[in-house]
Amino acid sequence: MHMVIYALVEASTKDEALAAGKTVFDRLVGTDAHSCAVFDYYVTFEEEDTSVAGKARWGDLPTAVPVDSDDGEELLDRGWEATKEEFERNLERVREALDEFSNEEIMRDEDLARHAFHQVGAYDGPMVFLYTEHASGIRHRGQLDRILEESENPWIVPADVHF
Known part of the structure; x- marks a missing residue:
């Protein structure tokens, strides 16, 4: 499956931001x-030579933009909303389970309950859409706000990842 994730990085220029973002994505694909x-692999949005990922799949997203720009704010909102929605969806599955x-049924993983438990606790992977420049998943709004407040020149870099 494909999804768009975002790296929040410190940079002075678009090229620096893209390079820093690629470092994050390199870590996430091992x-x-x-x-x-x-994740299996990633494609950033400056790449033109793929017909199944990046722009070919998601359309024209910026390659890298300052977080405080209109495009940057839109990408940040997308990433945060996706993170929040995925967390809430999995948390609801946990509550239902x-x-x-019974404890024994959960232990046997009836209805993939343990998978939902794992997803709620995930620090990276398909449940997390925003990452720091150290490839750590941003899991709650306080963490995101702190990163933005402490950053002098934050940029956001999107990538299409496959998992």
């Missing part, structure tokens, strides 16, 4: 020696 792959199943 090309860094000290990382573990949570706790109401409907």
Whole structure:
């Protein structure tokens, strides 16, 4: 499956932001020696040579933009809303499983309950749409707000990832 994720990075220029974003995405696909792959591959939105990912799948998204620009604010809102919606969807599955199943049934993973538990606790992967420049998932609004407040020149870089 494909999804769009976003890296929040410090940069002075669009090229610096794109390079920093690619470093984040490299870590998330496991090309860094000290990382573990949570996605299969990624395509950033300056790439033109693919017919199944990036612009071909999602249309024209900016390659990298300052967070405080109109496009940047839109990308940030998309990423945060997707994170929040996915969390709430999985949390509802957890609540339903706790109401409907015994401990033994949950242990046997009836209705994929344990998968939903795992997703609610995830720090990266298909449930997390926003990442720091260190490839750490941004999991709550307070964390996002703190990153934005502490950043001197934040940029947002989108990528199409496959998992």
